[in-house]
Amino acid sequence: MPNRLSISECIKLLDNREIKVTELVNAYLREIENRDEEINAFITVTKDEALEKAEELDRKGKRISPLSGIPGGIKDNICTKNINTTCASKMLKDFVPKYSATVYERLLDNDFVMLGKLNMDEFAIGGGGEYSYFKPVKNPYNISHMAGGSSSGSAASVAAFECAFSLGTDTGGSILKPSSYCGVVGMKPTFGTVSRYGVVGFAPSLEQTGPITRTVLDNAIVLSKIAGHDEKDPCSIKRDLDFLQDIDKGLKGLKIAVPKELMDMDVIQRDVRKCYEKSFEIFKELGCQVDVVSMPSLQYSLSAYYAISSSESASTLARYDGIRYGHRTKEYSNIEELYEKTRGEGFGIDVKKRILFGTFLLVEKEKNYLDKARKARTILMNEYERLFKEYSIVLTPASPITAPAFGEKQSNALEKYYEDIFTTPINLCGIPALSMPVCKDSNGLPVGIILSARHYDEKTLYRFGHAFEAARGILK
Incomplete structure (x- = not known):
């Protein structure tokens, strides 16, 4: 079936005219129709637009890009002109942007075929995929998990063969963790590599957009088409970026660091630890040196991340007040009641928690929580350098656990935040990271690892990931 092929395989078939774009797009649309009712990866399916674009590309014949004719999905916090962008929230359930995000425009310039907008945790706040206003996203490997x-829909859609690739956003592991849970490949690029213009965010100093695919090579192909400087984003970088340059080089003699502090954590499930240690052996067989090192500042990363991200979210989400756009309560007697009811009705529970915590941090200045978090962030960055x-x-x-089951009770209220212990340091430091599967646990759920590298060194991550994937094989 065409939708089971990798992007690189589809490129060869399309180049040789062994398959039509309409055949490829129809294969994905059938998968969405047959399966998404149980997965819930999509909020909006743009079937008519996708078929119209496919027919146009078949008539034109000439391919202008490796992504020409390749079907993909877009996380629903990335603005798409004249197509609903809801952020999976009641607050924006009817919002239709009048402009597109730069990252989406770049895909359009490469003639990709848009399949639709993907489900997510509301306003990108949440780590499980259950905090969507519309419906929870379910794991294709086991829909009870x-x-x-x-970026739940972004990962699930690729794993379920409903998209050839997707775009997600990552603020504290939102690409890396769902990619691990769903057994796919996710890249969180260096901060500033991909334009944030037109992406509805909640913590601007931490966020980055990146691709999710089924193979490492596919991931590098997509990133190469969305990365690059954008004058509309003040944090966008000007650099020559060739992500495919070293992808086929071997790994002999290269060194890998394994943080001792993370290995010693009791929260890591036995199956996760087993797969993690299996990755050591694979890298050693590829000629790498694997050393256990000390990174004492990692102990501060989770607290620093939640302090910084929550305070930024309280400020960023203040714009949703029922005045300019978005949901507005129907009954109110004064401006204060308008604000209170609109935000109370429009936001879900996890977003409200983050706003309340962030507001407390912004108001409570005597104890300098935010200053301490920023100092911890600098210490962590220096340690990585x-x-x-x-x-x-x-x-x-990628996570201390595999995908949890819906309704699974945690022993305490803080337990779920420890799921982000391996991802938050990456966003705090703005470094690139690649999430990829290693094996499955005893229940058949994927287990992933994260490779992180120095700033702007995505090509090294792809080099390691590609070699690892060739040695281990693609997870099925």
Whole structure:
């Protein structure tokens, strides 16, 4: 079936005219029609637009890009002109942007075929995929389990063969963790590599958009088409970026760092630890040196991340007040009641928690919580810089657990936040990271690892990931 093929395989078939774009697009649309009712990966399916674009490309014949004719999906916090962009929230359930995000425009310039907008945790706040206003996203490997978040639909759609690739956003693991839970490949690029213009975010200093695919090579192909400087984003970088340059080079003699502090954590499930340690052996067989190193500042990363991201979200989400756009309560007697009812009705429980915590941090200035978090962030960045002078990558699990079941009770209220222990340091430091599957646990759920590298060194991550994938094989 065409929708089971990798992007690189589809490119060959399309180049040789062995398959039509309409055949490829129809294969994905059938999969969405047959399966998405149980997966819930999509909020909006743009079937008519996709078929119209496919027919146009078949008539034209000439392919202008590797992504020409390749069907993909877009996370629903990325603005798409004249197509609903809801952020999976009641607050924006009827919002139709009048402009498109730069990252989406770049895909359009490469003649990709848009299949629709993908489900997510509301306003990208959440780690399981269950905090969508519309419906929870389910894991294609076992629909009684979560897909991870916040880019839940982005990961689930690729794993379920409903998209050849997708775009997600990552603020504290929102690409990396769902990619691990769903057994696919996700890239969180260096901060500033991909334009944030037109992406509805909640913590601007942490966020980055990246691709999710089924193979490492496919991931590099997509990133190469969406990355690059954008004058509309003040944090966008000007650099020559060739992500495919070293992808086929071997790994002999390269060094990998494994943080001791993370290995010693009791929260890591036995199956996750087993798969993590299996990755050591695979890399050693590929000629790498794997060393256990100390990174003492990692203990501060989770607290620093939630302090910074929550305070930024309280400020960023203040714009949703029922005045300019979005949901507005129907009954109110004064402006204060309008604000209170609109935000109370429009936001879900997890978003409200984050706003309340962030507001407390912004108001409570005497104890300097935010200053301490920012200092911890700087210490962590310096520690990574020191480590990358000697090591090519840092290797960690993607999550201490595999995808949890819906309704699974946690022993305490803080337990779910520890699921982000391996991802939050990456966003705090703005470094690139690649999530990819290693094996499955005893229940058949995927287990992933994260490779992180120095700033702007995505090509090294793809080099390691491609070699690892060739040695281990693609997870099925």
